[in-house]
Amino acid sequence: MFKALLINKTDDAGYRCALTELDEAQLPANGDVTVRVDWSTLNYKDGLAITGKSPVVRSFPLVPGIDFAGTVTASEHPRWKAGDRVILNGFGVGESHWGGLAQMARVKGDWLVALPDGLDARDAMAIGTAGYTAMLCVMALQRHWAEAGVKPGSGEVLVTGANGGVGSIAIALLAGLGHTVVASTGRLGEADFLKALGAAEVIDRSTLSAAGKPLQKERWIGVVDSVGSHTLANACASTRYGGAVAACGLAQGMDLPASVAPFILRGVTLYGIDSVMAPLARREAAWAQLATGLDRGKLAAITHEIGLADAIGAASEILAGQVRGRLVVNVN
Numbered sequence: 319m320f321k322a323l324l325i326n327k328t329d330d331a332g333y334r335c336a337l338t339e340l341d342e343a344q345l346p347a348n349g350d351v352t353v354r355v356d357w358s359t360l361n362y363k364d365g366l367a368i369t370g371k372s373p374v375v376r377s378f379p380l381v382p383g384i385d386f387a388g389t390v391t392a393s394e395h396p397r398w399k400a401g402d403r404v405i406l407n408g409f410g411v412g413e414s415h416w417g418g419l420a421q422m423a424r425v426k427g428d429w430l431v432a433l434p435d436g437l438d439a440r441d442a443m444a445i446g447t448a449g450y451t452a453m454l455c456v457m458a459l460q461r462h463w464a465e466a467g468v469k470p471g472s473g474e475v476l477v478t479g480a481n482g483g484v485g486s487i488a489i490a491l492l493a494g495l496g497h498t499v500v501a502s503t504g505r506l507g508e509a510d511f512l513k514a515l516g517a518a519e520v521i522d523r524s525t526l527s528a529a530g531k532p533l534q535k536e537r538w539i540g541v542v543d544s545v546g547s548h549t550l551a552n553a554c555a556s557t558r559y560g561g562a563v564a565a566c567g568l569a570q571g572m573d574l575p576a577s578v579a580p581f582i583l584r585g586v587t588l589y590g591i592d593s594v595m596a597p598l599a600r601r602e603a604a605w606a607q608l609a610t611g612l613d614r615g616k617l618a619a620i621t622h623e624i625g626l627a628d629a630i631g632a633a634s635e636i637l638a639g640q641v642r643g644r645l646v647v648n649v650n
């Protein structure tokens with residue numbers, strides 16, 4: 319038997335997530351690797367799944383948790399054997415396939431990435447899908463800058479949703495690479511925290527969150543945006559000639575009320591970042607760069623540990639934008 323969160327939806331009880339005990343025999347049959355979960359985490363999408371605020375769960379009952387780090391206990395997959403340390407992000411896990419907010423999981427071996435040397439399972443989940451997505455955003459900007467010959471420190475990089483999981487890790491990563499980071503937040507009271515992560519300046523997100531002009535003063539050589547909507551439109555409109563914006567989130571909204579002006583008049587590039595179905599080689603590159611390029615002291619400063627049962631209450635807090643940084647879940 320093992321402990322897990324389980325989401326059920328029935329006509330009688332409605333939508334409900336509760337801590338429960340399950341039998342290993344109940345794990346999904348459509349998986350070829352069984353993993354003892356060491357650590358999991360709570361992401362924005364997990365908040366949506368646990369509360370039912372958005373229809374991210376596509377089959378019931380379902381164990382939520384879009385990511386985990388753990389140890390293989392049994393494998394029929396050629397790449398994995400018992401004892402291997404692995405990370406899982408995305409691929410519909412925690413949405414249509416049972417996920418990581420549990421002590422055991424069974425998934426497809428093709429979905430797993432080896433835990434890189436120098437990174438332990440707790441730090442991997444302190445990073446979690448939010449940090450891995452921040453890394454994918456930074457890698458897209460790095461590829462763009464390499465081609466354009468842009469050097470770190472040659473201009474400001476904007477990070478929106480700065481106190482969130484993606485935003486806070488993006489700040490630490492970009493600052494670690496030598497960039498001048500400007501953090502946009504609705505929580506100006508956390509400015510010292512954001513500066514300790516590496517932000518050179520903290521701005522009020524209200525300067526970006528309302529409808530703005532199609533072309534604005536050129537400021538950013540790059541942007542990591544986890545917010546979407548008017549914020550993303552304004553970020554594009556204020557990106558410098560030839561600069562790039564990496565868009566991964568929708569914390570403000572899914573809409574994009576923008577014009578083509580920044581793209582056709584300033585050659586701005588908008589990169590879409592998806593972590594869920596990203597190819598294996600890109601995942602491995604992202605985790606390798608996270609293992610070496612993320613300051614562990616900063617990671618520790620943004621990480622809060624909670625238990626499996628606490629994840630239910632924390633789900634509403636993450637949706638309300640009340641969580642600072644990352645929540646790592648001790649499932650054991």
Ligand code: NDP
Binds near residue numbers: 478484591
């Ligand atoms: P968090 O909840 O940790 O952070 C989101 C942050 O956005 C908040 O902390 C807040 O930052 C800011 N924010 C919240 N509401 C608003 C609003 N109405 N207007 C402007 N800013 C707002 O979430 P994550 O960092 O985990 O995820 C961020 C986004 O990225 C989510 O939309 C998530 O779904 C998406 N995502 C996408 C992935 C992909 O594969 N594309 C993978 C992972 C996440 P502050 O308080 O500093 O203003």
